[in-house]
Amino acid sequence: MGVIYALVVMAIVLGSLNFQNNLGLLFGFFMAAVGLVAMHRCWFNLLALEAQVRPGPPVFAGVPAQFEVTLRNARDGARYDLRVLGGLDGVRPIHLEARDQRSVTVGVASERRGLLPLPEVEIETRHPMHLFRAWSYAASRAACLIYPRPAPQAPPAIQDAGGSRRPARSGGEGAEDFVGPRAYRYGDSPRHLDWKALARERGLVVKQFGGDQGLEVWIDWSALVVSDAERRIALLTRQVLDAAGSSLRFGLRLPGVEIELGHGESHTQRCLMELALFRHANGQGDTDRRAA
Amino acid sequence: MRTVKATPIDEQPERRQTIALILITALGYLPLVRYLSWQITAFLGLVLGLRLVAVRWPEASPGRFALLALTAVGGLNCWYVYQGLPGRAGGAALFVTMLGLKLLELRTRRDHRMVAMLLGFLVLVHFLFDQSGALTVYLALVMFAAIMLLVDLNGGLGDPGWRVPFRLSVRLGLEALPIAIALFVLFPRLSAPLWSLGLERQTGVTGMSDRLRHGSISELVINGDLAFRVRFDGPAPPESRLYWRGLVLWSVGESGWSPGPEPRLAPASEGLESAGEWIDYELVLEPSRQRWVFALDLPVAHPTDTALSADFQIVADRPVVAVKRFRIRSALQYRTHDPPERLRQLALGLPANVTERMRDLVAGWQGGSTSDWEVVQAALDFFHREPFVYTLLPPRVGANPTDAFLFETRSGFCEHYASSFALLMRIAGIPSRVILGYLGGEMNRISGRYMVWQSDAHAWVEVLIEGRGWVRIDPTSAVAPERVDNRSAARLLGAGAPVQFRLDAEGIFGRAIRQVRDLADSLDAAWQDWVLEYAVEDQRSLLDRLGLGAQGDRALVVLMIATLGLVLGVILVTLMRSDRHLDRLERSYDLFCRRLSRIGLGRHAWEGPRDYGRRVVSARPDLTTPVSQILSVYIRGRYSGDSSLREDRRLAQLVRRFRPRTRRR
Numbered sequence: 001m002g003v004i005y006a007l008v009v010m011a012i013v014l015g016s017l018n019f020q021n022n023l024g025l026l027f028g029f030f031m032a033a034v035g036l037v038a039m040h041r042c043w044f045n046l047l048a049l050e051a052q053v054r055p056g057p058p059v060f061a062g063v064p065a066q067f068e069v070t071l072r073n074a075r076d077g078a079r080y081d082l083r084v085l086g087g088l089d090g091v092r093p094i095h096l097e098a099r100d101q102r103s104v105t106v107g108v109a110s111e112r113r114g115l116l117p118l119p120e121v122e123i124e125t126r127h128p129m130h131l132f133r134a135w136s137y138a139a140s141r142a143a144c145l146i147y148p149r150p151a152p153q154a155p156p157a158i159q160d161a162g163g164s165r166r167p168a169r170s171g172g173e174g175a176e177d178f179v180g181p182r183a184y185r186y187g188d189s190p191r192h193l194d195w196k197a198l199a200r201e202r203g204l205v206v207k208q209f210g211g212d213q214g215l216e217v218w219i220d221w222s223a224l225v226v227s228d229a230e231r232r233i234a235l236l237t238r239q240v241l242d243a244a245g246s247s248l249r250f251g252l253r254l255p256g257v258e259i260e261l262g263h264g265e266s267h268t269q270r271c272l273m274e275l276a277l278f279r280h281a282n283g284q285g286d287t288d289r290r291a292a
Numbered sequence: 293m294r295t296v297k298a299t300p301i302d303e304q305p306e307r308r309q310t311i312a313l314i315l316i317t318a319l320g321y322l323p324l325v326r327y328l329s330w331q332i333t334a335f336l337g338l339v340l341g342l343r344l345v346a347v348r349w350p351e352a353s354p355g356r357f358a359l360l361a362l363t364a365v366g367g368l369n370c371w372y373v374y375q376g377l378p379g380r381a382g383g384a385a386l387f388v389t390m391l392g393l394k395l396l397e398l399r400t401r402r403d404h405r406m407v408a409m410l411l412g413f414l415v416l417v418h419f420l421f422d423q424s425g426a427l428t429v430y431l432a433l434v435m436f437a438a439i440m441l442l443v444d445l446n447g448g449l450g451d452p453g454w455r456v457p458f459r460l461s462v463r464l465g466l467e468a469l470p471i472a473i474a475l476f477v478l479f480p481r482l483s484a485p486l487w488s489l490g491l492e493r494q495t496g497v498t499g500m501s502d503r504l505r506h507g508s509i510s511e512l513v514i515n516g517d518l519a520f521r522v523r524f525d526g527p528a529p530p531e532s533r534l535y536w537r538g539l540v541l542w543s544v545g546e547s548g549w550s551p552g553p554e555p556r557l558a559p560a561s562e563g564l565e566s567a568g569e570w571i572d573y574e575l576v577l578e579p580s581r582q583r584w585v586f587a588l589d590l591p592v593a594h595p596t597d598t599a600l601s602a603d604f605q606i607v608a609d610r611p612v613v614a615v616k617r618f619r620i621r622s623a624l625q626y627r628t629h630d631p632p633e634r635l636r637q638l639a640l641g642l643p644a645n646v647t648e649r650m651r652d653l654v655a656g657w658q659g660g661s662t663s664d665w666e667v668v669q670a671a672l673d674f675f676h677r678e679p680f681v682y683t684l685l686p687p688r689v690g691a692n693p694t695d696a697f698l699f700e701t702r703s704g705f706c707e708h709y710a711s712s713f714a715l716l717m718r719i720a721g722i723p724s725r726v727i728l729g730y731l732g733g734e735m736n737r738i739s740g741r742y743m744v745w746q747s748d749a750h751a752w753v754e755v756l757i758e759g760r761g762w763v764r765i766d767p768t769s770a771v772a773p774e775r776v777d778n779r780s781a782a783r784l785l786g787a788g789a790p791v792q793f794r795l796d797a798e799g800i801f802g803r804a805i806r807q808v809r810d811l812a813d814s815l816d817a818a819w820q821d822w823v824l825e826y827a828v829e830d831q832r833s834l835l836d837r838l839g840l841g842a843q844g845d846r847a848l849v850v851l852m853i854a855t856l857g858l859v860l861g862v863i864l865v866t867l868m869r870s871d872r873h874l875d876r877l878e879r880s881y882d883l884f885c886r887r888l889s890r891i892g893l894g895r896h897a898w899e900g901p902r903d904y905g906r907r908v909v910s911a912r913p914d915l916t917t918p919v920s921q922i923l924s925v926y927i928r929g930r931y932s933g934d935s936s937l938r939e940d941r942r943l944a945q946l947v948r949r950f951r952p953r954t955r956r957r
Binding site for chain 2: 004024037289
């Protein structure tokens with residue numbers, strides 16, 4: 001719009017100069033002066049605006065990550081028409097009275113697990129007459145945790161594969177309740193083999209039975225036989241979610257990381273965080289992000 | 293971070309904004325009603341009405357074909373009314389029509405903004421027609437409303453009313469005003485137009501025409517317009533001597549007088565043989581679209597962009613299309629050289645329709661006189677003695693108006709008297725010419741200027757007398773005062789002009805009216821002087837006064853940029869200062885923190901006064917007493933909410949004395 005305004009002013013000033021019309025000239029200059037002042041007002045509207053970026057709650061990859069941008073006006077005058085670009089609330093402009101603050105939510109598409117940083121937030125204003133656009137990038141170190149995208153479905157996690165590393169327990173895999181199937185491992189009792197599954201050519205599957213202290217599962221990196229690491233993490237994530245959904249106590253084993261058996265919201269989040277931030281040996285995908 | 297910029301979702305204008313825009317456009321057009329044909333106004337009224345209906349019932353807004361049709365109708369309307377579009381009225385009509393049509397397709401805020409900006413152009417269009425102060429104030433308000441609308445259209449103001457945009461626009465306007473004035477004063481002007489669109493075509497400006505036909509002055513006499521203003525440097529001459537010389541008519545035909553075939557504009561070479569004291573004055577001429585300039589009889593010095601002819605007419609280099617100022621020097625007592633024989637013969641030329649009666653009349657005078665001067669006196673005596681009547685409504689005369697006037701009707705006014713007197717002189721062999729101009733003037737008691745109105749138009753005669761040069765004779769003044777008919781003037785005025793009070797009437801009412809008129813006129817004169825006619829010359833004199841005259845335009849540009857920078861700088865500094873506005877308590881606390889940071893104990897942004905104090909004291913136990921004292925005063929002053937404690941003053945004292953030093957090890 002500024003260009004159009006400038007053209008109108010130019011036309012007025014040129015026309016008035018030519019016809020030696022002083023009043024036209026005066027008004028043309030007034031419009032030009034208003035434009036000039038508007039330019040400074042525009043810039044001043046952003047000057048010393050304080051912006052704070054806070055990451056929102058962790059989300060699974062694919063769901064937009066949310067950041068909360070708080071704009072604070074430490075000045076004794078109001079600020080108008082502030083727009084935080086990329087916001088999920090659209091770019092509805094906000095205004096800040098003197099010493100006021102307000103927040104907008106900015107959504108960013110998340111594609112990969114790990115930490116999604118929001119290195120800069122663009123704040124713009126066209127105050128007061130939409131002639132000029134002042135913008136500013138507020139640098140931030142805020143990063144939103146992105147959990148891995150869970151696989152649609154995953155094989156059930158193994159029960160009691162900890163062996164000696166597990167704390168002693170009294171019951172063990174006994175004759176109690178059936179918990180679920182898992183892959184056969186060396187040393188399993190043949191009595192627990194699921195012969196019907198074998199007959200259906202689903203390989204050696206063992207029927208698991210729950211212990212007396214409630215059900216415990218280990219979600220284990222090495223229990224899955226999938227070559228692609230990211231796929232393996234997706235499966236593990238699904239397993240964690242499944243386990244969290246049921247009333248199981250579960251633990252997580254990743255190369256170099258082990259989370260004790262536990263249950264509850266914070267335990268689930270801890271497991272998901274480890275999965276999100278896990279760097280595997282061949283360093284695919286996630287490494288560059290974590291180094292950043 | 294998304295790189296694609298999202299389209300603003302609030303581009304949808306509010307209804308009140310649309311209505312406001314329509315109203316502002318209508319108000320902005322209103323003064324043009326006087327100058328544009330009624331068809332244009334009717335069309336615009338139709339379009340605006342349609343638009344207002346569409347605000348209420350959006351489904352009534354015209355579709356694309358209806359819009360195209362309307363556009364065609366509007367264009368044809370302009371074309372039809374103005375017969376093609378040249379000239380300012382045609383151009384203005386077209387612009388206004390298109391602006392109105394643009395209103396019909398207001399969808400986004402962008403459209404609204406566009407129209408609001410174009411309103412600025414509408415203001416310029418007005419000034420092509422009228423430049424009065426009242427109109428300027430009115431248009432300034434219109435422009436302010438447009439700016440306010442632009443602010444409101446940008447949105448993000450929080451409060452949905454007009455209060456915030458009003459406040460913001462007032463601030464914008466006040467800040468812009470000094471810049472606009474600086475630009476106006478200092479921006480280099482053109483002394484001649486770059487191009488011409490034919491906008492200066494005559495549109496019925498009244499003023500003197502360059503020939504004297506019967507009735508040409510009576511048109512002026514009933515005209516209430518101002519002809520020019522004069523400010524004398526010294527004391528003004530008596531009113532009866534204020535003969536403002538305009539055109540000199542040499543040639544007489546059957547129907548009247550005209551300037552004559554001679555290239556009369558040959559510059560005055562010899563000037564005056566002798567002259568009395570000089571009178572210097574400044575004359576502000578209203579636009580006449582003619583080249584001649586009026587000057588007190590006789591002008592001796594003239595501005596550089598004019599020429600002074602041998603018969604003492606001042607002629608401007610180009611037609612006076614805008615109010616223009618002239619500095620002139622005149623002499624009231626003078627004696628001119630005798631003209632060359634060629635001009636003498638020209639001043640004796642006679643028309644074909646000189647009748648026997650005229651010759652007999654003149655022969656009678658010549659018989660009883662021994663010199664030309666006595667013939668002149670005899671002729672004046674004739675006008676005085678015979679029952680000549682001065683009236684602005686003379687009866688109609690036939691094919692030979694001069695003959696009929698002299699011997700039958702014997703009633704007329706200055707043009708009749710002057711033309712017949714000059715003709716009679718020529719018959720008598722005395723060279724004569726008719727001078728057109730103004731007589732008298734009305735003094736404005738406030739500004740001290742003389743105002744000369746069109747109704748002061750006058751015609752008189754100059755005769756060439758041996759040994760005395762050209763001598764002014766005013767035959768109209770020879771008419772006996774009791775035969776001057778003022779009622780006819782009043783009747784004429786009543787016929788076409790608005791009622792005018794007799795301003796020379798005494799009494800409180802008459803004087804009050806006169807005062808008001810004087811005040812209005814001096815305001816108008818100041819407007820003329822300082823705004824309308826501010827031109828290249830004034831810039832030069834400003835530069836001269838600043839001692840930069842030698843630098844010319846470059847100085848002007850430098851000065852302009854410097855002034856702009858200064859004004860913007862002042863605005864910015866004020867903005868910044870208001871930004872760091874801290875109260876006294878906060879300032880002292882700020883100083884306290886800075887002093888501590890000098891010894892490596894700066895306050896972190898997140899630290900409150902208590903935490904900060906604890907950290908400082910643990911690092912420097914020796915400072916415990918002053919620091920805790922200062923902080924307790926600060927905390928009390930800040931958070932107790934009791935301003936009567938005057939803690940700010942105590943804190944200032946304490947902090948002033950607090951000068952921590954780095955510990956020596």
